[in-house]
Amino acid sequence: MITKRKVAIGQAGGPTAVINASLIAFIEEAMKDFEVYGISNALQGLVENRIVHIDGPTFQIAEKFWNVPGAFLGSGRWSMTSEDFDRSIGHLRKHDIHYVVLIGGNGTMWACMELARIAEEAGYELHVIGIPKTVDNDLGVTDHTPGYASAARYVAASVRDIGQDLLSMRNFETVRIVETMGRNVGWLAAASALLKETNEQPPHLIYLPERPLRTEQFLTDVSKVINTIGYATVVISEGVCDEAGRLLSETALNGDAGPKVLGGSSQFLARQVNECLDLPARSEILGMNQRCSQLAISITDLNEAAMLGREAAILLRNGVCGSMLTLLREPNALGQYHCRISHCRFDEVVGHERRLPDEFIDSSGRGVTQPFKDWLRPLVGDDLQGYPQWRYS
Amino acid sequence: MITKRKVAIGQAGGPTAVINASLIAFIEEAMKDFEVYGISNALQGLVENRIVHIDGPTFQIAEKFWNVPGAFLGSGRWSMTSEDFDRSIGHLRKHDIHYVVLIGGNGTMWACMELARIAEEAGYELHVIGIPKTVDNDLGVTDHTPGYASAARYVAASVRDIGQDLLSMRNFETVRIVETMGRNVGWLAAASALLKETNEQPPHLIYLPERPLRTEQFLTDVSKVINTIGYATVVISEGVCDEAGRLLSETALNGDAGPKVLGGSSQFLARQVNECLDLPARSEILGMNQRCSQLAISITDLNEAAMLGREAAILLRNGVCGSMLTLLREPNALGQYHCRISHCRFDEVVGHERRLPDEFIDSSGRGVTQPFKDWLRPLVGDDLQGYPQWRYS
Numbered sequence: 001m002i003t004k005r006k007v008a009i010g011q012a013g014g015p016t017a018v019i020n021a022s023l024i025a026f027i028e029e030a031m032k033d034f035e036v037y038g039i040s041n042a043l044q045g046l047v048e049n050r051i052v053h054i055d056g057p058t059f060q061i062a063e064k065f066w067n068v069p070g071a072f073l074g075s076g077r078w079s080m081t082s083e084d085f086d087r088s089i090g091h092l093r094k095h096d097i098h099y100v101v102l103i104g105g106n107g108t109m110w111a112c113m114e115l116a117r118i119a120e121e122a123g124y125e126l127h128v129i130g131i132p133k134t135v136d137n138d139l140g141v142t143d144h145t146p147g148y149a150s151a152a153r154y155v156a157a158s159v160r161d162i163g164q165d166l167l168s169m170r171n172f173e174t175v176r177i178v179e180t181m182g183r184n185v186g187w188l189a190a191a192s193a194l195l196k197e198t199n200e201q202p203p204h205l206i207y208l209p210e211r212p213l214r215t216e217q218f219l220t221d222v223s224k225v226i227n228t229i230g231y232a233t234v235v236i237s238e239g240v241c242d243e244a245g246r247l248l249s250e251t252a253l254n255g256d257a258g259p260k261v262l263g264g265s266s267q268f269l270a271r272q273v274n275e276c277l278d279l280p281a282r283s284e285i286l287g288m289n290q291r292c293s294q295l296a297i298s299i300t301d302l303n304e305a306a307m308l309g310r311e312a313a314i315l316l317r318n319g320v321c322g323s324m325l326t327l328l329r330e331p332n333a334l335g336q337y338h339c340r341i342s343h344c345r346f347d348e349v350v351g352h353e354r355r356l357p358d359e360f361i362d363s364s365g366r367g368v369t370q371p372f373k374d375w376l377r378p379l380v381g382d383d384l385q386g387y388p389q390w391r392y393s
Numbered sequence: 394m395i396t397k398r399k400v401a402i403g404q405a406g407g408p409t410a411v412i413n414a415s416l417i418a419f420i421e422e423a424m425k426d427f428e429v430y431g432i433s434n435a436l437q438g439l440v441e442n443r444i445v446h447i448d449g450p451t452f453q454i455a456e457k458f459w460n461v462p463g464a465f466l467g468s469g470r471w472s473m474t475s476e477d478f479d480r481s482i483g484h485l486r487k488h489d490i491h492y493v494v495l496i497g498g499n500g501t502m503w504a505c506m507e508l509a510r511i512a513e514e515a516g517y518e519l520h521v522i523g524i525p526k527t528v529d530n531d532l533g534v535t536d537h538t539p540g541y542a543s544a545a546r547y548v549a550a551s552v553r554d555i556g557q558d559l560l561s562m563r564n565f566e567t568v569r570i571v572e573t574m575g576r577n578v579g580w581l582a583a584a585s586a587l588l589k590e591t592n593e594q595p596p597h598l599i600y601l602p603e604r605p606l607r608t609e610q611f612l613t614d615v616s617k618v619i620n621t622i623g624y625a626t627v628v629i630s631e632g633v634c635d636e637a638g639r640l641l642s643e644t645a646l647n648g649d650a651g652p653k654v655l656g657g658s659s660q661f662l663a664r665q666v667n668e669c670l671d672l673p674a675r676s677e678i679l680g681m682n683q684r685c686s687q688l689a690i691s692i693t694d695l696n697e698a699a700m701l702g703r704e705a706a707i708l709l710r711n712g713v714c715g716s717m718l719t720l721l722r723e724p725n726a727l728g729q730y731h732c733r734i735s736h737c738r739f740d741e742v743v744g745h746e747r748r749l750p751d752e753f754i755d756s757s758g759r760g761v762t763q764p765f766k767d768w769l770r771p772l773v774g775d776d777l778q779g780y781p782q783w784r785y786s
Contacts, residue, residue, distance in 0.1 A: 068557065070554075070557035073785050074563070074785055076561070076564035157688050158682055161687055164463035165681050169469050172469045172470045286680075286682075288569070289554065294550060296688055390454050392467055
């Protein structure tokens with residue numbers, strides 16, 4: 001009897017709306033060559049030996065989750081210590097698993113790299129592949145990251161809708177400050193401008209982590225918009241910092257003791273508008289829906305997430321490892337959007353948080369350029385349109 | 394030359410995702426018999442004489458907004474004084490407008506009733522029709538109100554998605570408290586349970602304005618869920634009050650001086666969970682997207698909003714007035730969902746805020762019944778599904 005090789009896969013970090021597409025496409029393809037194991041809560045499950053065989057019936061259940069947001073295997077955050085790596089390799093050794101695939105972001109790719117390195121030092125043969133995933137889109141080398149396009153679609157549609165709502169209500173409300181995810185990068189906040197076609201349309205101002213925010217300048221910016229347009233829809237990334245590099249606001253999930261999460265800058269700025277400009281301002285935090293709204297899933301995103309999952313299994317079959325998969329944009333002969341799958345070494349992405357490049361930020365620093373919109377448009381889908389511009393009176 | 398009779402239409406209160414469907418269907422039908430005028434910002438525009446003829450070219454623009462959230466004419470809040478009514482009637486008299494249609498909620502129907510009464514007292518012939526609109530669904534007589542179904546769809550999908558996300562992240566986060574709109578009624582918060590099929594699925598607890606919330610009981614409820622399921626997705630309506638009838642939280646748009654808006658109870662409760670149960674809890678306010686998300690529009694809602702707009706024009710043509718239009722649920726011969734349009738007197742709805750009836754609230758007071766879900770299902774559409782239940786480990 002020939003024993004199949006064994007591969008274990010985990011989903012790490014915050015889930016996305018399409019992370020299960022990568023998982024399920026991987027399992028489906030990998031099952032042809034491997035016995036597939038799932039790792040609960042990714043890194044934590046690796047450390048705690050929560051590694052479970054995915055048999056036929058389990059896969060039949062998993063398949064139903066292909067377009068369901070959240071992570072089928074359980075995801076979550078976990079900081080790996082060197083002891084954790086040793087324990088993980090111990091568990092893999094016991095299971096006789098020599099192939100590991102992790103779907104995740106920057107921290108996960110670092111863990112992949114370290115896992116491979118420490119296994120090698122320990123003389124344990126281990127092939128590791130990383131499948132990129134993050135709504136923040138902060139991974140390098142790849143053109144973009146699965147999960148980002150759906151989140152960007154949510155942000156673009158929401159800011160268009162919230163701005164249109166404010167236009168209707170401007171006899172009652174003057175300023176809305178919409179806060180997006182993104183950690184230290186402005187990709188999601190920038191996506192809010194995708195459907196903006198004229199100066200009048202929202203968002204009127206975008207504050208990105210790539211540029212420091214001075215509160216006085218912010219208040220001047222808002223005043224200018226109020227004076228010309230009469231109301232203001234403002235977008236701010238959760239990761240925006242002041243000139244000293246301090247986050248505008250940082251809140252804790254569990255008081256001061258609990259794990260830190262970003263968010264709340266919009267509330268700080270709304271208070272500033274209240275107090276300094278004496279204008280009614282509302283803070284809107286787009287929240288978890290950005291990364292988990294099934295209604296906002298981009299078909300392109302879903303397909304690419306699945307493509308990468310499948311490719312990870314093919315790479316393992318072909319003996320490639322030590323790599324993170326990437327999407328390389330290569331328009332077809334007609335100039336239409338197309339991505340080719342490639343891969344890069346972990347050390348090419350680890351530790352490099354890809355920020356929005358200068359050519360995607362306009363000269364004011366509070367808006368985006370047309371090249372950014374041209375870059376983003378095919379990712380979120382052509383079906384998402386801006387609204388006609390019209391102000392009844 | 395025969396001069397056409399003149400009708401003016403306005404959109405009042407907070408916009409919905411389908412309020413423009415009512416407007417545009419009305420204009421299209423009314424133009425056959427009437428010269429149609431639009432009132433900017435509804436009641437405020439009536440008082441300030443911002444009444445503009447909707448000619449052919451303007452209608453061609455308006456048509457493009459049929460499925461665009463926000464109010465094409467401008468909406469907003471405005472408290473009418475008796476002087477305001479007199480001024481409004483003065484403006485209508487100058488324009489020779491004897492027909493007025495307002496799309497709005499409870500306050501708007503009161504304004505319709507008063508406008509008709511004061512015009513009659515002043516000896517000015519005025520025919521007034523009200524088209525219901527509110528995401529809160531708090532109007533009586535009608536089975537439901539246009540705008541509610543799309544908002545309910547947004548809430549149902551969001552709580553399903555946010556709950557699935559939390560299930561994936563429960564090694565990091567334990568409690569999410571999702572806050573819905575709804576003012577003093579629980580219809581929107583209740584909608585969060587539409588896609589829940591098992592105890593394990595979200596939401597695990599729903600707090601409705603129809604039942605007082607005792608903080609101690611709330612903490613006990615959350616503890617019980619944590620002990621059995623391990624994490625908790627909680628939904629709270631913005632209008633929930635304590636036993637003394639005080640709102641859990643009330644925030645102001647413009648400090649203490651500005652107009653009051655509801656919201657923030659979820660933040661208060663998240664802090665309680667932090668401090669008293671020592672668990673990480675996150676507050677999620679679903680915000681404006683509930684009433685303006687184009688991605689969440691229910692086709693049933695859109696069609697019914699348009700049907701009511703058209704019917705308003707037909708009623709005026711037939712000489713009916715002093716009425717608010719209603720939707721009466723009358724299943725067809727096969728038992729399938731169908732609504733017939735009817736109408737009622739303004740005084741039948743004015744001042745009666747329809748709360749969720751007892752038969753729609755379960756015996757615990759923190760969930761809904763199957764009859765409520767059966768009632769809601771056809772409004773939001775059969776295409777919106779729950780997720781398969783599965784917990785990997």
